[in-house]
Amino acid sequence: MGRYFAVEGLGNASGDAGKFKEAVETAVAKTAKSLLLVSEDVAAMAAALPVAVARKPLLYAATADNYMQMTELAQSSGCALAVKAANLDALAELVDKIIALGYRELVLDPVSPETGTLIARMTQIRRLAVRKKFRTFGYPTIAFTTEHDEQAELLQAATYMAKYTSVLVVRTTKKELLLPLLSWRANLFTDPQKPVAVEPGLYAIGDAGPASPVYCTTNFSLTYFLVEGEVEATRIPSYIIAVDTGGISVLTAYADNKFTAEKITGAIKELNLEEKVRHRKIVIPGAVAVLKGRLEDESGWEAIVGPREASGIPKFARDRFS
Amino acid sequence: MGKRGKGEEQITVEIYKEKHRSQVREVVLGAAGGGGGTRSHTIKVGGETTLPFLHFEGEIPNRPVIAMEVWDMVPADWPDNLKAFFSDVYSDPAAWAKKCVDLYGADLVALRFKSADPEIRDASAKDCTAALKKVLAAVGVPLIVYGCGKGDKDNEIMGALAEAAEGENLLLGVAEPDNYKSLAAAAMAYRHSIIAQSPIDINIAKQLNILISEMSSSLFERIVIDPTVAALGYGLEYSYSIMERIRFGALSGDRILAMPMIGNVGNEVWSKKEATGSADEYPGWGEQPERSLAWEAVTATALLQAGMDILVMRHPHAAALVKQSIDELMRDHNP
Amino acid sequence: MFIIGERINGMFHDIARAIRRKDPGPVQEWARRQEAMGAAYLDLNVGPAVADRVPAMRWLVAVTQDASKLPLCLDSTDYDAIEAGLEICTKPAMINSVPVVQEKMDRIFAMAASYSAEIIGLTMNETGVPRDVESRIALAVELVMHCDAHAIPIDKLYIDPLVLPVNISQDQGPAVLETLRQIKLLSDPPPKTTLGLSNISQGTKSRELINRVFVVMAMACGLDAAIGDACDEELAKAVAPARILLNKDIYCDSYVKIFSNQGR
Numbered sequence: 061m062g063r064y065f066a067v068e069g070l071g072n073a074s075g076d077a078g079k080f081k082e083a084v085e086t087a088v089a090k091t092a093k094s095l096l097l098v099s100e101d102v103a104a105m106a107a108a109l110p111v112a113v114a115r116k117p118l119l120y121a122a123t124a125d126n127y128m129q130m131t132e133l134a135q136s137s138g139c140a141l142a143v144k145a146a147n148l149d150a151l152a153e154l155v156d157k158i159i160a161l162g163y164r165e166l167v168l169d170p171v172s173p174e175t176g177t178l179i180a181r182m183t184q185i186r187r188l189a190v191r192k193k194f195r196t197f198g199y200p201t202i203a204f205t206t207e208h209d210e211q212a213e214l215l216q217a218a219t220y221m222a223k224y225t226s227v228l229v230v231r232t233t234k235k236e237l238l239l240p241l242l243s244w245r246a247n248l249f250t251d252p253q254k255p256v257a258v259e260p261g262l263y264a265i266g267d268a269g270p271a272s273p274v275y276c277t278t279n280f281s282l283t284y285f286l287v288e289g290e291v292e293a294t295r296i297p298s299y300i301i302a303v304d305t306g307g308i309s310v311l312t313a314y315a316d317n318k319f320t321a322e323k324i325t326g327a328i329k330e331l332n333l334e335e336k337v338r339h340r341k342i343v344i345p346g347a348v349a350v351l352k353g354r355l356e357d358e359s360g361w362e363a364i365v366g367p368r369e370a371s372g373i374p375k376f377a378r379d380r381f382s
Numbered sequence: 383m384g385k386r387g388k389g390e391e392q393i394t395v396e397i398y399k400e401k402h403r404s405q406v407r408e409v410v411l412g413a414a415g416g417g418g419g420t421r422s423h424t425i426k427v428g429g430e431t432t433l434p435f436l437h438f439e440g441e442i443p444n445r446p447v448i449a450m451e452v453w454d455m456v457p458a459d460w461p462d463n464l465k466a467f468f469s470d471v472y473s474d475p476a477a478w479a480k481k482c483v484d485l486y487g488a489d490l491v492a493l494r495f496k497s498a499d500p501e502i503r504d505a506s507a508k509d510c511t512a513a514l515k516k517v518l519a520a521v522g523v524p525l526i527v528y529g530c531g532k533g534d535k536d537n538e539i540m541g542a543l544a545e546a547a548e549g550e551n552l553l554l555g556v557a558e559p560d561n562y563k564s565l566a567a568a569a570m571a572y573r574h575s576i577i578a579q580s581p582i583d584i585n586i587a588k589q590l591n592i593l594i595s596e597m598s599s600s601l602f603e604r605i606v607i608d609p610t611v612a613a614l615g616y617g618l619e620y621s622y623s624i625m626e627r628i629r630f631g632a633l634s635g636d637r638i639l640a641m642p643m644i645g646n647v648g649n650e651v652w653s654k655k656e657a658t659g660s661a662d663e664y665p666g667w668g669e670q671p672e673r674s675l676a677w678e679a680v681t682a683t684a685l686l687q688a689g690m691d692i693l694v695m696r697h698p699h700a701a702a703l704v705k706q707s708i709d710e711l712m713r714d715h716n717p
Numbered sequence: 718m719f720i721i722g723e724r725i726n727g728m729f730h731d732i733a734r735a736i737r738r739k740d741p742g743p744v745q746e747w748a749r750r751q752e753a754m755g756a757a758y759l760d761l762n763v764g765p766a767v768a769d770r771v772p773a774m775r776w777l778v779a780v781t782q783d784a785s786k787l788p789l790c791l792d793s794t795d796y797d798a799i800e801a802g803l804e805i806c807t808k809p810a811m812i813n814s815v816p817v818v819q820e821k822m823d824r825i826f827a828m829a830a831s832y833s834a835e836i837i838g839l840t841m842n843e844t845g846v847p848r849d850v851e852s853r854i855a856l857a858v859e860l861v862m863h864c865d866a867h868a869i870p871i872d873k874l875y876i877d878p879l880v881l882p883v884n885i886s887q888d889q890g891p892a893v894l895e896t897l898r899q900i901k902l903l904s905d906p907p908p909k910t911t912l913g914l915s916n917i918s919q920g921t922k923s924r925e926l927i928n929r930v931f932v933v934m935a936m937a938c939g940l941d942a943a944i945g946d947a948c949d950e951e952l953a954k955a956v957a958p959a960r961i962l963l964n965k966d967i968y969c970d971s972y973v974k975i976f977s978n979q980g981r
Binding site: 152239286 | 438711
């Protein structure tokens with residue numbers, strides 16, 4: 061589900077180089093994802109890298125002990141290199157040394173087993189890079205979760221995500237835990253100042269059929285999802301038309317002539333609604349009750365004025381449709 | 383900022399600390415014997431001089447707390463995996479509250495008078511005060527008290543509830559821009575604190591606090607802001623950024639926004655299909671029981687990073703997980 | 718932008734008389750009134766008519782602190798008087814002021830460092846106030862360098878580019894505004910800026926109107942503070958929306974009302 065698939069090395073003993081290579085081979089065969097190769101053992105990394113080099117894996121990690129050879133491996137293969145050190149001073153020193161070797165495709169790991177320490181460090185890395193233009197820290201970051209319990213790991217991961225982790229490595233493979241984490245990522249990286257649109261069109265809520273009520277609203281995501289949530293809560297299978305208003309809300313779209321009787325009529329026709337439902341009734345938002353007359357003239361459908369706020373839908377539906 | 387000492391390789395990274403001018407106001411919840419109430423202890427929230435959990439640059443004197451939600455009636459819509467925890471106490475809010483505190487470790491109890499809703503049971507002020515008194519007697523923790531969410535009815539019952547618990551310093555919810563006077567008057571008269579709720583809008587949050595301050599400057603000191611939270615996946619980013627702006631405002635000296643914040647997490651999360659939908663309905667989403675508690679816990683975790691001081695939650699395991707995460711984040715970490 | 722209340726100054730007869738008679742009444746009255754009107758600092762100046770400024774300043778600081786919790790801005794050309802005041806200030810104060818004159822800067826910057834005080838530095842030297850932007854900026858640079866040399870955080874320095882009355886030096890208005898703008902480019906973080914606001918309108922008609930308009934123009938150029946009439950309600954009414962428009966305050970419907978309660 062994530063963008064990377066991590067292959068973890070089995071340790072530093074030289075005998076493991078072959079096993080690590082095997083593991084990487086398996087991963088290459090079984091997944092098309094980008095790979096994260098995890099081994100501080102240079103020999104193991106050197107052995108496994110050719111297997112995966114076409115994927116441009118992220119190499120994890122250069123440390124104070126192996127950075128010369130790891131940098132060489134990264135440089136010659138053109139792969140990004142994670143840099144790992146136990147505190148910020150050591151991390152800065154190591155990054156500078158690698159830069160001095162002429163390589164800049166780096167990802168920083170300010171490792172800590174403690175969530176609080178890690179977010180303090182991540183905060184510093186980001187602040188120093190952005191506010192102080194401290195170039196040594198001007199790279200993406202990587203963090204591995206350390207909590208063993210999967211649910212605790214989820215919260216740790218969600219916290220890391222909020223506080224500036226660019227590559228997050230988690231162990232859980234449960235969908236029920238990855239779904240909230242990925243949803244959090246989607247929320248966090250959505251600019252709330254930009255209106256977000258849902259795809260205009262017809263949405264079936266539950267097992268909607270020919271007798272199901274039809275609601276219409278705009279395709280502004282916040283409006284749409286509010287309406288969707290409330291329509292779901294009615295537990296009456298229904299259709300919702302998200303009219304293309306360029307992703308703006310009901311009143312704004314109305315004021316801007318983007319949510320009009322003609323637009324709604326057009327949507328009813330385009331979406332072949334007359335074939336999908338037997339009745340000819342459409343619920344319009346209470347805030348634009350004024351559209352009723354014109355919509356009925358234009359479309360020939362009966363326009364039912366719904367509640368002004370989405371939260372009124374369940375009661376409205378109970379009174380009207382159940 | 384990195385500086386290289388003369389002639390040596392050692393680098394010292396100079397920690398970057400924001401200079402915040404101001405502090406979030408500390409609000410005390412509940413009143414114990416000395417303070418005119420009957421709570422076994424009080425709880426302080428707020429007081430921080432920096433952003434969440436950045437112990438290296440400021441004081442965070444009080445940890446975020448978790449209130450568990452208790453209803454005065456059986457919640458019809460809660461999914462089974464949530465209902466199961468309370469099936470033995472549904473008929474008795476006092477026992478329900480006690481279970482939340484004694485068994486599940488709730489810091490606070492948030493009592494919601496759902497049955498007062500005219501469309502549900504239209505319970506009377508008298509019924510509600512009787513239930514409140516029982517809960518007060520059953521648990522020692524401070525209480526948050528919510529009405530049924532219907533303004534006119536709430537104005538009827540909240541005054542009676544406030545009077546019945548005079549001096550307990552309940553946290554009464556919710557005052558809204560178009561309906562705050564009667565709740566504020568009740569809080570003033572009977573010495574309670576108040577939740578000022580604004581619709582994900584910082585300007586309205588500020589204005590509402592001013593309106594309340596115009597009624598009483600001492601009640602102004604006992605406001606907790608409810609910025610209105612959205613559930614994970616349902617516009618959480620709006621709440622997150624409004625909360626961050628409120629907190630930045632507080633720390634940079636805007637005293638009208640320098641209040642602790644409360645979020646109705648459970649109420650938002652448990653109506654969403656991600657929390658209630660079965661694996662049969664949504665095969666790609668994994669099992670509902672664990673997904674739903676994760677949904678509530680991740681929503682809470684996100685809000686903590688935006689400055690939430692009081693989380694109102696429902697699922698005991700989600701609450702316990704979040705509490706454990708707060709424990710870890712409240713240890714004095716340095717970068 | 719905040720106002721440093723200018724009213725406790727021995728140039729005003731009631732304050733001069735209060736200092737002579739050691740009557741705290743008028744001083745404390747003005748302290749309270751300016752604080753209530755939203756001043757962020759109180760400027761204290763013993764005035765020209767006092768024989769010994771050291772005890773006068775000490776008395777002024779003591780009685781003002783009894784009446785107001787605001788930080789003080791000690792205003793004198795007599796640096797012994799300023800130091801006497803700093804010794805008893807209960808919170809970090811502001812020193813008003815120092816020109817770019819070596820021996821004066823040496824003393825004031827050292828004093829500011831040891832009392833953690835803020836400094837108002839004037840863009841003038843022995844030869845007076847320069848007329849053009851470049852010379853004012855050259856003097857501002859010297860102030861910034863001295864701050865650095867004394868390890869005083871740069872945001873404790875308030876540079877005053879010196880306004881002159883508009884009816885006498887009409888060309889100086891734009892020069893001051895441009896200087897304010899350029900001061901903000903001198904360092905990162907930049908120095909703060911301040912003005913003796915009432916000077917702009919000396920000897921003019923409708924003085925308050927000129928002050929009010931000029932302060933808003935200066936705010937748009939980066940003005941951080943102004944020494945002025947904190948009790949001019951119309952001034953506060955102009956500053957409040959200017960703060961909103963410059964994104965310094967978070968908007969709410971009662972923005973005018975709360976600015977006067979909020980001060981800085």
